Amino acid sequence: MRRPARPAAREILQAGDDSLVDLVDNLLNRGVMISGELVLGLAGVDLIYLRLQAMLCAADRVTRRPEP
Amino acid sequence: MSGVYLYALLGAPPTCEAGVGVCAERLRAVVVGGVVALVGDVAEVPAPSAVTLRAQDGVLRRLATVVDAVLPVRFGTLMADDAALSAALAPRTADLARALGRVSGCEQMTLRVWGEVTAAAPALPLEGGPGTRYLAGRRAAHERGRRVPELEPARRRLGDLVREERAERHDRPPLLATVQHLVPRGSSARYIDAIDTARDGLRPWRVSVTGPWPAYAFAEEAA
Numbered sequence: 001m002r003r004p005a006r007p008a009a010r011e012i013l014q015a016g017d018d019s020l021v022d023l024v025d026n027l028l029n030r031g032v033m034i035s036g037e038l039v040l041g042l043a044g045v046d047l048i049y050l051r052l053q054a055m056l057c058a059a060d061r062v063t064r065r066p067e068p
Numbered sequence: 069m070s071g072v073y074l075y076a077l078l079g080a081p082p083t084c085e086a087g088v089g090v091c092a093e094r095l096r097a098v099v100v101g102g103v104v105a106l107v108g109d110v111a112e113v114p115a116p117s118a119v120t121l122r123a124q125d126g127v128l129r130r131l132a133t134v135v136d137a138v139l140p141v142r143f144g145t146l147m148a149d150d151a152a153l154s155a156a157l158a159p160r161t162a163d164l165a166r167a168l169g170r171v172s173g174c175e176q177m178t179l180r181v182w183g184e185v186t187a188a189a190p191a192l193p194l195e196g197g198p199g200t201r202y203l204a205g206r207r208a209a210h211e212r213g214r215r216v217p218e219l220e221p222a223r224r225r226l227g228d229l230v231r232e233e234r235a236e237r238h239d240r241p242p243l244l245a246t247v248q249h250l251v252p253r254g255s256s257a258r259y260i261d262a263i264d265t266a267r268d269g270l271r272p273w274r275v276s277v278t279g280p281w282p283a284y285a286f287a288e289e290a291a
Binding site: 030 | 118122125142246
């Protein structure tokens with residue numbers, strides 16, 4: 001099911017910039033996870049549909065985490 | 069919520085002033101065991117946007133010019149204070165130190181593999197009972213999720229330039245897979261040359277390259 005992208009996601013989707021898509025993938029989808037006291041700044045940010053000719057989906061990992 | 073915003077884990081303190089972070093805050097180092105955490109004191113977690121993501125990436129790139137081993141931390145990681153940060157890191161400093169050793173002196177190149185069809189999967193064995201064949205199929209499917217046979221001609225060209233590889237299949241044509249390679253710092257031009265040389269041999273698949281990046285994809289297993 002697709003949901004409309006919110007402003008932050010829309011800004012990124014409309015940039016049409018391959019390296020920006022990689023940047024999103026790297027920063028939001030990878031990197032060391034320090035769990036426990038972690039407070040995510042991503043709650044409510046719908047960075048689900050990143051279009052680079054195809055959908056590059058980080059949503060499963062972003063939305064799985066509890067909201068602060 | 070104010071707190072200590074975590075950018076990266078380092079193998080050693082920066083040899084010069086670390087500069088400022090995403091919120092223009094002064095960056096400082098917190099030493100926990102043999103691991104150095106680079107942090108900034110912020111009023112709240114920066115909202116993700118093209119500007120803040122680029123700014124955080126910029127901090128990491130700047131660090132990589134003065135520190136050999138940099139493990140990026142996921143965007144949005146805020147700890148209550150230095151004590152909470154130390155408590156979170158202390159139990160895993162040995163794993164983190166090993167991860168820092170792996171990425172020391174290296175950077176990441178990212179390949180995306182494009183095409184309309186995937187490489188043929190290897191044939192499954194026909195012998196054994198239905199249970200054996202089922203399990204063999206499950207194992208093959210699991211292994212296939214981390215394998216990108218479409219890239220074999222490129223791997224031969226890259227040779228020992230690649231220290232480690234992370235692969236993730238998407239299999240949603242035209243995007244088939246994303247592959248990250250850990251390569252020695254300063255070798256991105258050689259890497260791109262090797263990929264360009266391999267392009268003819270990769271057909272019908274196409275690849276796009278971005279990088280060099282800090283070693284984002286090689287930090288995950290340290291968690």
